[in-house]
Amino acid sequence: MRALLRSPPGAGDGGRHQVLFVLAEALPFAIALVVLVIEFSPAHVVYTGPLLVATPALAAVTMGPAGTLAAAGLALGVSIATATYNHAWGGQQVYTNFLALFLVSAASLMTSRAVRTRRDIELGQVRRIAEAAQEVLLRPVPARLGPVRAASMYLAAEAGAQIGGDLYDAVQTRYGVRLIVGDVRGKGLPAVRAAAVVLGAFRESVHYERDLVEVVDHCGAALRRDAATASAGLAGGDDVLLEGFVTALVAQIPESLDVQVVNRGHPPPLLLHDGGVQPLMPTVPLPPLGLEEFISGPPGRTDSYPFAPGDRLLLHTDGVIEARDGDNAFFDLAAAAETLRDRSRQSFLEGLRQALLRHARGRLADDVAVVLVDRLG
Structure with a gap:
């Protein structure tokens, strides 16, 4: 019975996963901010080019084309600002960084669009399955x-x-x-x-039980059997968390x-x-x-x-x-x-x-x- 009364597996995972997703989305912009702080401080001798080049690729993992483009634009703006502030124009390293940033941004943008298209296709399939399930369950x-x-x-x-x-x-x-x-x-x-x-x-x-109470008891027994079957089929024994x-x-x-x-x-x-x-x-x-x-x-x-x-x-x-x-x-x-x-x-x-x-x-x-x-x- 304890397995019936507790929350389902991963009941607290949803909020934790959401926090991690938000942090992942903020990571490219946080990296750009860190680079900006480093380049405008005495620590500007640290080579930060690869960090900025990575921001569009990181954005493409969690954000759509718009977010990837925004991260690429921010990285470009930071690169221009830091190159100007540190009088680095004319050096080969600056132009190499700009070329790498352009190539990675273009590749990330195409990847993000492909991921979005695939996700839309999968979402459409899920919705069609849900509609079919609704016709069976909630006709x-x-x-x-x-x-x-x-x-x-x-x-x-x-x-x-x-x-x-x-x-x-x-x-x-x-x-x-x-x-x-x-x-x-x-x-x-x-x-x-x-x-x-x-x-x-x-x-x-409903078709063979004359007593309405028996119909209800039949539903309750089916629910308990299903909970017991699910509990037995999952690892953890009595620690399994199920709908109740x-x-x-x-x-x-x-x-x-x-x-x-x-x-x-x-x-x-x-x-x-x-x-x-x-x-x-x-x-x-x-x-x-x-x-x-x-x-x-x-x-x-x-x-x-x-x-x-x-x-x-x-x-x-x-x-x-x-x-x-x-x-x-x-x-x-x-x-x-x-x-x-x-x-x-x-x-x-x-x-x-x-x-x-x-x-x-x-x-x-x-x-x-x-x-x-x-x-x-």
Whole structure:
């Protein structure tokens, strides 16, 4: 269990790598500054030519063509300034340094452009793979499912990302329409993997498990098996750091006029009924999937709420309600839902998207997943 609760491998590596990358970008300019200080001091007898020649090559490693050109221009400016200050014009060494600087700068600029082109090609491939993965993991919910109509929306917090740790799905079964909305702790590929495990278990179990609690337990067991398999397959034994838990809400809409919900540590859905907005709070709070050892009583229970024709159910992840504005205030989802209640499903979701981005000033701190369900007459 300790392996489930700790942070994923390299959780602190991201910040350290970012610092190292910034230092690497600053290195060419720092070298030019050091050369300038040496040449304008009594230590100017030290031969600094090779240091300046190396600056464009160093810039090409971490920066694009613009940064490489800037480093080359700075090196040229320092060379001219130091040659003038030290009255070195006319010497063969000065012109040799200028020629070497020109050749290295030209080669570095071409290398930087080639690297940028290759990187753009690789990024395009990654985006296409992400789009394919999204179609498998986060496919839009069907517009018509038995006694309901539905629509979904997903917004990634990270620019350019297609999928993250949020998950959702809706499936029509012999027991009724079954839906899931969840949020994986953490980010990155481990979060995507955990989302895939939970969704796979849900899509399998909804068709043969009559009890909704059993469906949820099946998802939790699949998550624990995957964590154990990953832990056993990595070096370090109990010191392996893995993604741990998933908040999830599973709902069932049968032919009867109600909705049944099992909530495992997830934000409660909102029921829009008779002009009001009501959060469907669980009778007994339960921990997320993956933390079953903290359940002291029965493994879980299904709560039932009225869900009549004309009612609307809004399932969501915490990225919606935890979005903050410039004053650090949370987004009021209930108020937004009340304002948008008379719109069609797609118009409702578009209005919610605009209100959310306007509140967060276009910068979401977490992924957002929303499923909207209307009960038919």
